[in-house]
Amino acid sequence: MKKMNLKSERRGIHVDQSELLCKKGCGYYGNPAWQGFCSKCWREEYHKARQKQIQEDWELAERLQREEEEAYASSQSTQGAQSLTFSKFEEKKTNEKTRKVTTVKKFFTASSRAGAKKEIQEAKAPSPSINRQASIETDRVSKEFIEFLKTYHKPGQDIYKQCKLFLDTMNHKRDLSIEEQSECAQDFYQNVADKLQTRWKVPPEKVEKAMDQIEKYIMTRQYKYVFCPETTDDEKKDLAVQKRIRALHWVTPQMLCVPVNEEIPEVSDMVVKAITDIIEMDSKRVPRDKLACITKCSKHIFNAIKITKNEPASADDFLPTLIYIVLKGNPPRLQSNIQYITRFCNPSRLMTGEDGYYFTNLCCAVAFIEKLDAQSLNLSQEDFDRFMTGQTSPKKQESDSFSPDVCLGVKQMCKSLDLLSQLNERQERIVSEAKKLEKDLIDWTDGITKEVEDIVEKYPLEIKPKSQALAAIDSENVENDKLPPPLQPQVYAG
Numbered sequence: 001m002k003k004m005n006l007k008s009e010r011r012g013i014h015v016d017q018s019e020l021l022c023k024k025g026c027g028y029y030g031n032p033a034w035q036g037f038c039s040k041c042w043r044e045e046y047h048k049a050r051q052k053q054i055q056e057d058w059e060l061a062e063r064l065q066r067e068e069e070e071a072y073a074s075s076q077s078t079q080g081a082q083s084l085t086f087s088k089f090e091e092k093k094t095n096e097k098t099r100k101v102t103t104v105k106k107f108f109t110a111s112s113r114a115g116a117k118k119e120i121q122e123a124k125a126p127s128p129s130i131n132r133q134a135s136i137e138t139d140r141v142s143k144e145f146i147e148f149l150k151t152y153h154k155p156g157q158d159i160y161k162q163c164k165l166f167l168d169t170m171n172h173k174r175d176l177s178i179e180e181q182s183e184c185a186q187d188f189y190q191n192v193a194d195k196l197q198t199r200w201k202v203p204p205e206k207v208e209k210a211m212d213q214i215e216k217y218i219m220t221r222q223y224k225y226v227f228c229p230e231t232t233d234d235e236k237k238d239l240a241v242q243k244r245i246r247a248l249h250w251v252t253p254q255m256l257c258v259p260v261n262e263e264i265p266e267v268s269d270m271v272v273k274a275i276t277d278i279i280e281m282d283s284k285r286v287p288r289d290k291l292a293c294i295t296k297c298s299k300h301i302f303n304a305i306k307i308t309k310n311e312p313a314s315a316d317d318f319l320p321t322l323i324y325i326v327l328k329g330n331p332p333r334l335q336s337n338i339q340y341i342t343r344f345c346n347p348s349r350l351m352t353g354e355d356g357y358y359f360t361n362l363c364c365a366v367a368f369i370e371k372l373d374a375q376s377l378n379l380s381q382e383d384f385d386r387f388m389t390g391q392t393s394p395k396k397q398e399s400d401s402f403s404p405d406v407c408l409g410v411k412q413m414c415k416s417l418d419l420l421s422q423l424n425e426r427q428e429r430i431v432s433e434a435k436k437l438e439k440d441l442i443d444w445t446d447g448i449t450k451e452v453e454d455i456v457e458k459y460p461l462e463i464k465p466k467s468q469a470l471a472a473i474d475s476e477n478v479e480n481d482k483l484p485p486p487l488q489p490q491v492y493a494g
Contacts, residue, residue: 029356137285138220145217152210155200159210162192163217170222178229182343185222189215189346208348215346216286223285226344228336237335244370245330250387252394255377256320261308265429270304273297275329282332287345290337291355298358301325323365338363 022029023036037045149156166188173181193211196202202210219226228234253260262268277297284290301321305313331337341359342350350356368376374384386392 029351029360141217141220145213148210148213152200152202152206155196155202158195158200159192159214162188162195163214167218167221170225174225178226178232178343181226185218185344186347188218193348211346211348212288215288215344219286219344222344227285227340228333232339234336234339235333238333241334241366241370242330242332245327247388248327248369248372250393251324251327251372251377253324255379255394256324258321258324259309259313259317260304260321260324263425264307267304267307270300270307271325271328274300274304274325278325278329278331281337287341288349290341291345291349291359294358294362295355297325298322298354298361319361319365319368322361323368326362326365326369334366338366 022041024041026041146160149160152159166184170181170184173184176184189211192214193207196207196210197204228238253262260267260271262271274297277293277300281290281293281297284293298318301318302313305317305321309317326334350359374381377384379387387394
């Protein structure tokens with residue numbers, strides 16, 4: 001009964017499944033990075049806001065132009081010092097108008113890089129060794145992409161041309177904001193998918209495979225430009241989340257109501273694999289590969305819960321465990337990876353399917369960690385503050401939870417018994433592994449012996465009789481009478 005009350009009090013951990021969906025009610029998964037909208041609805045809202053901004057900029061530019069014309073007309077009737085003062089005012093207005101108009105034109109004209117910008121980019125180019133490594137991977141992905149497109153025949157050629165054209169366009173739009181580059185990528189994905197389905201009549205299952213390969217081909221080349229760019233605050237957010245997770249190192253599974261028993265060896269292995277997968281996400285370059293790491297991590301979590309509870313895991317069990325895994329693993333550049341997936345992943349993967357579901361839960365887990373407080377963990381504010389400042393820890397508090405009347409010897413005995421119990425479990429695990437190793441060695445020896453016997457039986461060794469050796473000259477079997485007499489020494493006079 002007490003357990004049930006604790007669960008009901010920790011409402012901060014529970015997330016209703018309807019909260020994971022787009023707040024516009026379209027049925028797709030939403031995303032905190034898109035303010036709760038799905039990819040499709042967010043783009044619609046983004047376009048509306050963008051058009052409104054463009055309209056406001058045009059109105060500002062027209063107003064500045066009118067003010068300039070009025071100021072120029074009035075300048076014709078002024079002389080001397082007044083004329084000089086107005087010239088400065090006119091120059092200031094002209095510069096402001098030019099800057100505003102240039103900003104507006106960026107939305108309507110393709111951006112071009114000047115020679116100075118090229119020099120800056122060349123100065124920031126990575127070292128030759130990094131370039132060579134990236135070039136090797138790029139070449140490998142290109143060959144795989146070309147081989148894949150050969151199965152599509154004529155549509156494959158058109159897809160390759162479209163991809164090359166998109167990459168050239170992106171190379172000339174480096175000065176755009178990361179949101180605008182993301183918008184270009186999302187538009188490209190949508191256009192290619194529509195062409196595959198309508199113009200080239202490609203079956204839906206092949207469309208999905210083609211879009212995965214297209215994303216891999218494009219983002220392998222764009223990764224170094226669009227992952228955690230300097231123009232964003234992604235790196236700042238990464239450091240803030242990492243610092244926050246380090247400060248929460250004291251959080252225990254019991255505080256989060258995590259239904260996972262790490263004392264079970266199989267569960268412990270699942271937890272380690274889940275942490276490894278979530279950390280490995282940062283080493284991937286393609287958004288789909290990063291999503292695959294999140295999916296593998298989530299499946300290991302579900303398996304750990306299933307083994308512990310001996311029944312299928314529920315969504316209410318999954319989210320607290322995912323939060324615990326993130327706290328325990330502290331994945332590198334977590335916010336940058338989430339933003340990169342959000343901006344440049346094929347939107348259909350984030351809107352539906354298990355990848356979209358697990359990714360949305362990860363975003364919720366990170367949001368929960370950022371806002372985690374004493375009430376979420378069912379702690380008093382005083383205890384929460386002491387844990388956060390490092391004055392004490394839950395483990396020390398548990399060891400001091402004895403009654404004041406209990407003598408020091410009893411406390412020490414309980415600690416020793418607990419330690420012996422842990423050592424006994426470890427010893428049993430080691431003995432079990434040692435027996436398994438011994439059995440494996442015996443099986444290996446028997447296997448090698450059997451293989452040798454089979455080879456000997458298949459290719460028997462034939463030992464030929466020893467050939468008769470040649471008799472020595474002075475041996476007894478030689479007929480002495482046929483030999484000439486031995487030489488006698490001769491003495492010659494000097």
